[in-house]
Every structure is written in structure tokens, then in C-alpha cells.
Amino acid sequence: MATGSPPGNDKRACGDQFERxxxxxxxxxxxxxxxxxxxxRLGEIDLIMRQGDTLVFVEVRYRKNSRFGGAAASVTAAKQQRLRRAASCYLQMKGLNEARQSCRFDLVACEGDLIHWIPNAF
Known part of the structure; x- marks a missing residue:
């Protein structure tokens, strides 16, 4: 009988490592x-952070290299929409008013060993 981790666990572990x-x-x-x-139910947000009074919703992406567009290019319009919807759910859950709470969406793009932080990415 073969041993090892179930399919997908290595990818999740890698994602967790880069999120940390x-x-x-x-x-x-x-x-x-x-x-x-x-x-x-509308999506997932990797990290939610605060910088001063601003709530920062962070998407973390990893690619081994930028050969196929890189980590930043992998955040599609559909993914951005899911992040916005999930952020709206978070604000509602916390009882925060979307019109009054300063928010932004940042991207942390990891390529190889490099980390690129893109504040207000979308």
C-alpha cells in the first residue's frame, strides 16, 4: 500500500507557508x-490586517517563477469580485459600516524567494 499525503495537501501546506x-x-x-x-459562503480572504484606521484585506499568491504571468497576474477579475464580496461579509459580521470604514485590498505576490507587496492592488 502506498503512503503519502492525500492529493491537494502539499498545495495547501505550500499555500499556508507563503501566507505565514x-x-x-x-x-x-x-x-x-x-x-x-x-x-x-461568498469566498475566502487570506489575511485581514489593520494599518492605522484602515482595514486591509490581503490576497497572497505564490508562483515558482513569473514565466506564465507571475503571482500578481493570477488574480483575475472574478477572484477580485469574490474577495470584495467576502470583505463585505466580514464587515457586516463585525458590525462595521462599509461607507465609514476605510478599507483596501492588498496583494502579496511571492515569486520564488521574492515577496512583492502591492498596497491597494485593486
């Missing part, structure tokens, strides 16, 4: 962690 790296990177730049892997 991104979190540490952002913490080192003064952001504060609010939540990790926020999940609702």
Missing part, C-alpha cells in the same frame, strides 16, 4: 493582524 511568510512580512512593516483565512 506574507503575514510576517506585513507585521514587520507595521500592520496588525485581525484574522487569517476568513471564510464565508
Amino acid at each position: 511568510r506574507a503575514e510576517q512580512y506585513l507585521l514587520g512593516r507595521g500592520l496588525r493582524l485581525e484574522a487569517r483565512n476568513y471564510l464565508c
Whole structure:
């Protein structure tokens, strides 16, 4: 009988590793962690952080290299829409008014060993 991890676990473990790296990177730049892997019926947000009064919804993407467009290019319009909807759910759950709460969507693109932080990416 063959042993090993079920399909998909290696990918999830890799994703978790880069999310933790991104979190540490952002913490080192003064952001504060609010939540990790926020999940609702409309989507998932990798990291929710705060910078001053601004709530920052962070998408973390990893690619081994930029040969096929890189990590930043992998965030499609459909993915952006899912993130916006999930962020709206988070704000409602926390009782925050979308019109009054300053928010932005950042991208942390990891390519190889490099980390690129793109504030207000979309």
C-alpha cells in the first residue's frame, strides 16, 4: 500500500507557508493582524490586517517563477469580485459600516524567494 499525503495537501501546506511568510512580512512593516483565512459562503480572504484606521484585506499568491504571468497576474477579475464580496461579509459580521470604514485590498505576490507587496492592488 502506498503512503503519502492525500492529493491537494502539499498545495495547501505550500499555500499556508507563503501566507505565514506574507503575514510576517506585513507585521514587520507595521500592520496588525485581525484574522487569517476568513471564510464565508461568498469566498475566502487570506489575511485581514489593520494599518492605522484602515482595514486591509490581503490576497497572497505564490508562483515558482513569473514565466506564465507571475503571482500578481493570477488574480483575475472574478477572484477580485469574490474577495470584495467576502470583505463585505466580514464587515457586516463585525458590525462595521462599509461607507465609514476605510478599507483596501492588498496583494502579496511571492515569486520564488521574492515577496512583492502591492498596497491597494485593486
